[in-house]
Amino acid sequence: MILDDDSLPDFARGCAILGAGGGAVDLALQMARYAVGEHGSVEVLGVGEIAAGDLVLPCGLVGAPSIAEERIPSGDEAASLRAAVEARWGAPVAALMPFEIGGSNGLMPVVWAARLGLPLVDADTMGRSFPSLTQLALELAGVHECTWLLTDGRENVVVVDAADCRWADRLVRGAAASLGGLCAAALGGVRGAEARPGVIEGSISRALVCGAAPDGTGVRLLDGRVADLVRRLDGTRVHGSATIQGSGADEGRWVRVELQDEYLLVLEEGGVRAAVPDIIALLAAPSGTPIPTERLRVGQRVRIVALPAPEAWRSAAGLVLAGPGAFGLAVAHAPIAAQATHVGS
């Protein structure tokens, strides 16, 4: 499998769908297209194709999306991170990997891999987008490797050797703030041998398949129009609530979508129709373009779809880390696949 100029638009749409509304992908898609145009397409390998002792570099951007719109990366960030990782662990980096397939972070490793001439591994550590670096599948698999390497692309490299993931998230965000609110980040020391149990396999393939499918392979929950939208700023995080009025075949139905950085819940008549960690996407109708939370607005025609979360997040431990409760929402998770039989058709 390769990522090239032909497949990147589908891949980007898939990343946006798996991103569950967490950030726009247009700029990152432009960067990826530019990178493969200049440096050639990017090969995608299975996890099993990486030698046990070789290093895999899960990478992406950490920080504020609105800063990322302004402070475009240099494109050479991964070269600094690779050098730092290889020096410290004494093994070659054989491939890059997105640590977060959702949103623009699914595409940034393509930019970097093209420039370095390295392949990507068909996997990530979230299977979607999450706001926190504690929400990693590696953590669920008992891989408590928590060394992050950060660079701002201006020759500063910060190594964060954290006691655990919670500390890592806190320290990485602190360092990102000092680096100008945005930095490239890589998880250090992930070797081919241990990558397998700790990552979510097939994420890049899944994004390609989702991106090519009209409904993103999700279960259609409702077609309608945004009737009301409330956003408030709680600390640095936006909390919002959108009311969607059903139209066409869904005339007379009303649902509420709760959102923070991502779409988290779909509620109808007091019941949960879909909940995080399942992936909720709002697609603009009739174009099918995924709508990031910050671009949602009253009057838009939308189709709400939901995709099942990767298996790891459906376990008891996965739900503690990334279920509704982790976002301060006091509802029980209702897995989307179980509903598929009686929702829409």
Add this chain to the structure above:
Amino acid sequence: MSGAELRAGVDVGATSADAVLVDERGRLVSRAKVPVHATLRDSIAAALDALPCPGPDGGGAPARVMLATHAITDDLEHRRALTRVGVLRLGGPLTGALPPLSGWPSDLRAAVSAGERIVGGGTDHDGWTATPLDVEAVLRFLEAVAGDAGAIAVTSVFAPVAPEQELEVVALVRRELGAGVAVTPSQEVGSIGLVARENASVLNATLAGPAEHLAAALTGALAARGMAAESFFAQNDGTIMVFEHALRFPVLMIDGDTGVSIRGAAQLSGVADATVVDVGGSHTEVSVLVHGFPRQATPPTEVAGVSSDFRVPERWSLPVGGRTDAPDRAAALGWELADVDVLDDDPEQPGRPIIAVGGAAELVAQALTGGEEVIRPAYGDVAGAFGAATAAVSGHADVVCAADPQRLEAATDQVSGEAIERAIHAGADPARVEVVDVEQVPLGHLVEPAFRLRARAVGPCA
């Protein structure tokens, strides 16, 4: 009636050129509609000549002429008369992952660009300077493009927060290349979002050529008639700006004819919230009127294949008009309108009526069979010219600000002041200009909570 109180509005479309004369209270005095001529100048002249002027001895000649035209947009789409631009980005060592103009259609880029370069500079989001401006590199770039570039567009990382480096480059360009080379600093045309703002700046710089043509066509037509009227041009938010302002910010004229046409529909019908369907000779434009102004499209918007962040009216262009070759034009228009989703009942404005204007407005009521309320105002066939003649002048300003109440208050004052200043520069009466809107948009997880404030000031022309 004294001529000093009269204004003329001229709207040159694809098939006809319309002109109206209105009095000081915005009432229609006379109107004319003529077929377009081969040149813009001749079309303007023919429309003005056909316009009956009251009063003897030219006493009814207008003191002000407002022009709305699609010419700027057409020139861009057909790559005509474009000024060649040296594109300078202050962002090194960052931003190389997406160099200037990398997303542009290759033929437009070839027509526009006299060279592109990223040099050291820019700041962080808090205004801190990590990389000082590389003045040597700027000078080398200016030397390289001198002779080819008729304009320079300069875009610095976080210029809306820290404008200084761009202004330093403006001074360098003046010193090195002289006043004959215009400079567009990105802070004057765009908001946060480097690539979109840079694209808007380059479009603004390259449209200097078409803007000069437009200005020459209007002044030529007026001079030939011995008219000493002050000239204004339509902006895409449904307002107008003075000649000098339009030459400096031609990008604001893109879709200006649509903007004033929507505004004219509001004025003529007395309805402030509606869907406007403007049926011309070759095509139909659908747009939305909110509180008397055009609803803006959500950025990023696309013009001539270039993605940018400047405000344009949200509109749907349908390939059916009053002169379309179809057995049943109303039915053809009905089919096209059925695909435009603003005509559905909009929860934001339930029961919003439809205003039908343009030369073939009568087709709308025939095309819509769902019992929609269709308003067809008198003189709707010259809505664009009327909208231009009665338009106010506006100014906009943006600022990014931390979300603590004190700084928000100070920033609101600052951005309001800037919007007023820009409206006055665009020709508004300083005594009567006022801020009509300050929008607060929370910016998703920045390091500290922050808002983008956007102010709009509007006033009658001075």
